[in-house]
Amino acid sequence: MADKNFVEGRNPVIEAIKSGREIEKILIAKGSGKGSINKIKGMAKSKGIVVQYVNKNKIDSMSRTNSHQGVIAIVSSYEYSTIDDIFELADKRGEKPFIIILDQITDPHNLGSIIRTAECAGAHGIVIPKRRSVGLSAIVGKTSAGAVEYLPVARVSNISFAIEELKEKGLWIYGADMIGEQVYYEADLKGPIGLVIGSEGKGISRLVKEKCDFLLKIPMRGKVSSLNASVAASIMIYEVLRQRS
Structure with a gap:
């Protein structure tokens, strides 16, 4: 099983949601409410994925790519069963x-x-x-x-x-x-x-x-x-x- 992973950036997060990948929650920087961020919020709501709004500084400190575009998805470390x-x-x-x-x-x-x-x-x-x-x-x-x-x-x-x-x-x-x-x-x-x-x-x-x-x-x-x-x-x-x- 893989370690916990971050998916960073607007398009990567959109694709992660589309793929059906198990997402723990999505972090969105406060104030990032335009364009594709709205699309991410809508997709997350339809899939029942928790969205949390945090200060941009927190996302900056978590980012490993330095190109998060105000959004990070936290992906599960382990696969869930039914x-x-x-x-x-x-x-x-x-x-x-x-x-x-x-x-x-x-x-x-x-x-x-x-x-x-x-x-x-x-x-x-x-x-x-x-x-x-x-x-x-x-x-x-x-x-x-x-x-x-x-x-x-x-x-x-x-x-x-x-x-x-x-x-x-x-x-x-x-x-x-x-x-x-x-x-x-x-x-x-x-x-x-x-x-x-x-x-x-x-x-x-x-x-x-x-x-x-x-x-x-x-x-x-x-x-x-x-x-x-x-x-x-x-x-x-x-x-x-x-x-x-």
């Missing part, structure tokens, strides 16, 4: 699907750690959103200790819609939440399931929480009221493995 790819892996192993759904995880180290744990525990794949979430960067790959090479990661436009699709395919959706009605180890996690883990600070968003069939909590005894996202994910992922074993 939800169907994840189900194919479960089918190939002759196992009931076990999928981890991540809602707005923005720390690449957390994402890398979750991928590593999920792969070690035999999960079949991970689903992440395109917006307000870290993608498969070089840092994620390194933190995963190579697990990203083996575990399918699907990137979707809308997590709520993706959960609906997973439900239609027979999965029960369990969300990790501090106010869950059931302790995680009391739930039956042996069937086909999707496990939702929320963001580092806010947990699972309201709309995603409403899509969950069950909310599970991890008992807390100390004065700190929450766990790191990757730690909470690890606890629950290994409970699934324990029950399935």
Whole structure:
């Protein structure tokens, strides 16, 4: 897999979008709103690609070509899979699907750690959103200790819609939440399931929480009221493995 890459300049960015290449986000210098920049913005919107407006100084400092023309596309370090790819892996192993759904995880180290744990525990794949979430960067790959090479990661436009699709395919959706009605180890996690883990600070968003069939909590005894996202994910992922074993 290639390292994270920048595509710089208006025409190169346009061609990258046309080609269907997986783009993490597009950075546009503030004030660059004319001509082909407008075309890039329109194409990005139609493809669901995140556009971020930044000071020109930031783009200048990132540029490797010194001819960025006010726009840089950040291209994924790793190839994404599809939800169907994840189900194919479960089918190939002759196992009931076990999928981890991540809602707005923005720390690449957390994402890398979750991928590593999920792969070690035999999960079949991970689903992440395109917006307000870290993608498969070089840092994620390194933190995963190579697990990203083996575990399918699907990137979707809308997590709520993706959960609906997973439900239609027979999965029960369990969300990790501090106010869950059931302790995680009391739930039956042996069937086909999707496990939702929320963001580092806010947990699972309201709309995603409403899509969950069950909310599970991890008992807390100390004065700190929450766990790191990757730690909470690890606890629950290994409970699934324990029950399935």
